[in-house]
Amino acid sequence: xxxxxxxxxxxxxxxxxxxxxxxxxxxxxxxxxxxxxxxxxxxxxxxxxxxxxxxxxxxxxxxxxxxxxxxxxxxxxxxxxxxxxxxxxxxxxxxxxxxxxxxxxxxxxxxxxxxxxxxxxxxxxxxxxxxxxxxxxxxxxxxxxxxxxxxxxx
Numbered sequence: 399x400x401x402x403x404x405x406x407x408x409x410x411x412x413x414x415x416x417x418x419x420x421x422x423x424x425x426x427x428x429x430x431x432x433x434x435x436x437x438x439x440x441x442x443x444x445x446x447x448x449x450x451x452x453x454x455x456x457x458x459x460x461x462x463x464x465x466x467x468x469x470x471x472x473x474x475x476x477x478x479x480x481x482x483x484x485x486x487x488x489x490x491x492x493x494x495x496x497x498x499x500x501x502x503x504x505x506x507x508x509x510x511x512x513x514x515x516x517x518x519x520x521x522x523x524x525x526x527x528x529x530x531x532x533x534x535x536x537x538x539x540x541x542x543x544x545x546x547x548x549x550x551x552x
Contacts, residue, residue, distance in 0.1 A: 511518045
């Protein structure tokens with residue numbers, strides 16, 4: 399039992415020492431926490447300044463990008479309209495040449511018909527007869543049913 403009493407006394411002395419050590423650590427940590435709070439506020443302010451600066455930089459970059467995109471779109475539109483204009487003028491020239499060629503050929507055919515009305519009438523008559531005969535031949539063949547079709551319909 400004596401052993402128990404000494405261990406209890408030692409633990410009481412140990413507790414007093416531990417309590418004193420704890421109170422010193424607490425006072426050091428509270429001083430450190432005050433200094434840490436100041437440092438934390440200072441670093442927080444610095445971070446806010448950096449964030450604000452980054453936001454300004456991002457907005458500057460966005461403005462620069464939008465200006466560049468606008469310039470690129472303007473250039474693309476101008477080049478596209480230039481190409482379309484060139485294509486239209488080229489097509490217009492070709493259509494005008496084709497129309498003048500058709501006009502000259504129609505004029506030559508008209509002159510030929512006026513000079514030889516009998517030849518034209520004969521050619522039209524022969525063409526009409528050939529068309530009539532071809533139509534009759536097609537109609538005659540279309541009306542006849544094939545032999546294999548009659549076998550299945552009995």
